[in-house]
Every structure is written in structure tokens, then in C-alpha cells.
Amino acid sequence: MLEIDSVTRRFGDLTALDNVSFSVPEEAFTGFVGGNGAGKTTTMRIVMGVLAPTYGEVRWNGSPITRADRAEFGYMPEERGLYPKQPILPQLAYLGELHGMDARSAREAALELLTRFNLGERTKDKLEKLSLGNQQRVQIAGAVIADPKALILDEPFSGLDPEAVDEMFAVLTEFTKRGVPVLFSSHQLDLVERLCDKIVILRKGQVVAAGTVAELRTAGETQHRIQAGADLGWLRGTPGVTVIDLDGPEAVVTFADEQSAQAGLAEAMRRGPVHSFGPIVRPLSDYYREVTR
Incomplete structure (x- = not known):
């Protein structure tokens, strides 16, 4: 289980996160929603160690998270992090090697994922030659290539059509069935409602609600x-x-x-x-x- 405990992050006089606490249980999709500037990306960056919290801590399986833990996480940033002018197959293979895979296994895994995502005939294409939806597919492939123990995905379904969303969800479900917790942010509430086991709602850097879809639907006056x-x-x-x-x-x-x-x-x-x-x-x-x- 991934736990965010009383995390606060300040940038000068701006409090981006204010005492944020929630958990991401194993075998579950946790949707992370909120308006622009609510603090979703900042939270994810703190989980991955890109930013440090001003106060509070992140725990993995009950202990403070370490660099070694994070090395086994799959991360997809909101800003596409791959190189637009490089071919997609060697990029994915390189990401696999960064996670400790040997060169042959990384290349085979990258090719398998690209084939599954209907990009098997475009392995030599530069990323910038792909549509935005296909670029998003490559990004997700990069996040899952090394068989991660947790997945942190910032807007993973942005730019995908409904068929591609179902395709990506099927892939991610294979990980949750193996006990991998998945935290993903999205502005698509209908999508979050359909896919998620648990939802966390942020407003101005604070958690204002958390629970299952059924719990949130029935919260308040009936x-x-x-x-x-x-x-x-x-x-x-x-x-x-x-x-x-x-x-x-x-x-x-x-x-x-x-x-x-x-x-x-x-x-x-x-x-x-x-x-x-x-x-x-x-x-x-x-x-x-x-x-x-």
C-alpha cells in the first residue's frame, strides 16, 4: 500500500498542498481528481521524489519510502517525457534498462508492448510522427515496461478515444490483479467514475473527499x-x-x-x-x- 501522510508543500508564500493524507490500496485503481492548480501533479511529484514535502511523509508498505522503492515504480508525468525526435522502440528499451532490465529483455518487452498497442509496424518512427493518442500509448508503455510495483500516472488517458481507453485500462488491470496499486489523475469525471475503485478529490491543496464511487454518490443528503x-x-x-x-x-x-x-x-x-x-x-x-x- 502507498500512503500519503499529512503532506504539506509550500513554494514561498504559496501553500500548494495543505496536510494531504490518503492511501492507495493494492489491487485497486485510485482516481485523483481536482481542478487546475488543486495540487494533483505536486502530490505525484512528491510521491516520486521529484519534489520534497515541506512537512509530512510518503510511506510504502508501512515504512518511509526510499529511493530504491521509487526505482521500482512506474511513473508517467503530465508533460510527455520522451524524446520527440528519437525512434520509439529504442527509447522504450532504454527506459527498461534504466529500471535494471538487461538490453535484450528490455527490447523484447518494448516490442511486445508496442505490438499490443497496434504500433508494432512503427517501431522505427520518431515519437513526433505519431498522433497525440499514439504518443500517449507510448508513454504508458514506458511506465509499465519494467513490471512496476506501483503505478503513478498523471493524466494517462488524455487524448485517447474510448476504444484506446478500454485498451489501456485492460493493460493496467493486469497489474492491479497482481496487487499493484494504481494512482492516476484525470479531469474526465465520467471516466474516473467508471474505472476507479476509490476516488480522492482535491480542492486548493486539500483533500475534500475520499471514498468509493458508491460512498461519494450517496454522501450528504439523500x-x-x-x-x-x-x-x-x-x-x-x-x-x-x-x-x-x-x-x-x-x-x-x-x-x-x-x-x-x-x-x-x-x-x-x-x-x-x-x-x-x-x-x-x-x-x-x-x-x-x-x-x-
Whole structure:
């Protein structure tokens, strides 16, 4: 498990991270979301040792993280870090060698990844000759080539079409199944909602929410939708009920507690047929806007 514990980072008078704490469990995708300048990239750079925290620490498997630990991590920076005017196959092989692979194994692994990413016929092409989406594929290949123990990916799906996202996710899933924790940042909330086991939301350098998608969707006040066969105007003024929206036989309400909800349902059924009654599952984007305002 990767743990970020009470990490603060200051740049002069600017506090980029303020007491940030969260964990990235093994066998799981953890999505890291927040607006521009929220502190996502700074956090990832601290995890990888590119920046040092002003306070706090990063732990790997319960102990302070070391340079040797980080050497076994796969990292994909937000800024494409490969050389645009160099062929892609030798670049990937070189990255593998930097992680301790022998030259032959590194080249074979690079060729296997490029073939899997439908770039097997472009191994001699310079990176700049590829589309942005294919450049992103090469970047991800560089992050996973040496069989990393953890993956830190900054905007890995940027520029990828839906088919390519599924392709990359399938590759990364192979690592989580082996116990590798994956932390990735993204501005694509629908993508994070679909792919992640856990989500951490940053706002102005602080963690404002963390949990599973289900936990965040149901956080805060739960709204219920009622569709009945008779007018629901009687809900107004009913103890324990707050009407959010009401249009004849349809209403959106909140209940003070479970007892009020059951009483409301019983009364609705007494007055006529009830076609549907249940909590509204809101999208992650609604909760995100709520906590980052």
C-alpha cells in the first residue's frame, strides 16, 4: 500500500498542498481528481521524489519510502517525457534498462508492448510522427515496461478515444490483479467514475473527499423520487419531509430519517397506487461540484 501522510508543500508564500493524507490500496485503481492548480501533479511529484514535502511523509508498505522503492515504480508525468525526435522502440528499451532490465529483455518487452498497442509496424518512427493518442500509448508503455510495483500516472488517458481507453485500462488491470496499486489523475469525471475503485478529490491543496464511487454518490443528503397515481401535494407540510420539486403525481423530496421515509411511503400508498419510490443515485459530477465550490 502507498500512503500519503499529512503532506504539506509550500513554494514561498504559496501553500500548494495543505496536510494531504490518503492511501492507495493494492489491487485497486485510485482516481485523483481536482481542478487546475488543486495540487494533483505536486502530490505525484512528491510521491516520486521529484519534489520534497515541506512537512509530512510518503510511506510504502508501512515504512518511509526510499529511493530504491521509487526505482521500482512506474511513473508517467503530465508533460510527455520522451524524446520527440528519437525512434520509439529504442527509447522504450532504454527506459527498461534504466529500471535494471538487461538490453535484450528490455527490447523484447518494448516490442511486445508496442505490438499490443497496434504500433508494432512503427517501431522505427520518431515519437513526433505519431498522433497525440499514439504518443500517449507510448508513454504508458514506458511506465509499465519494467513490471512496476506501483503505478503513478498523471493524466494517462488524455487524448485517447474510448476504444484506446478500454485498451489501456485492460493493460493496467493486469497489474492491479497482481496487487499493484494504481494512482492516476484525470479531469474526465465520467471516466474516473467508471474505472476507479476509490476516488480522492482535491480542492486548493486539500483533500475534500475520499471514498468509493458508491460512498461519494450517496454522501450528504439523500433525495427520493416518488411517482404515484394521485397528486402528491399533501407532501408539503408533512413532518419530516422537505419537498425539493413537485409536479402533480411526481415529487422529489428529502426525508429527515428512515422512519419519515417509511411513513411517507405508507401514506402515499394509502392515497392511491405508487409506481416508484426510491433514492436518487446522483452522478459523481454532482458531488464533485458540491465539494469543490
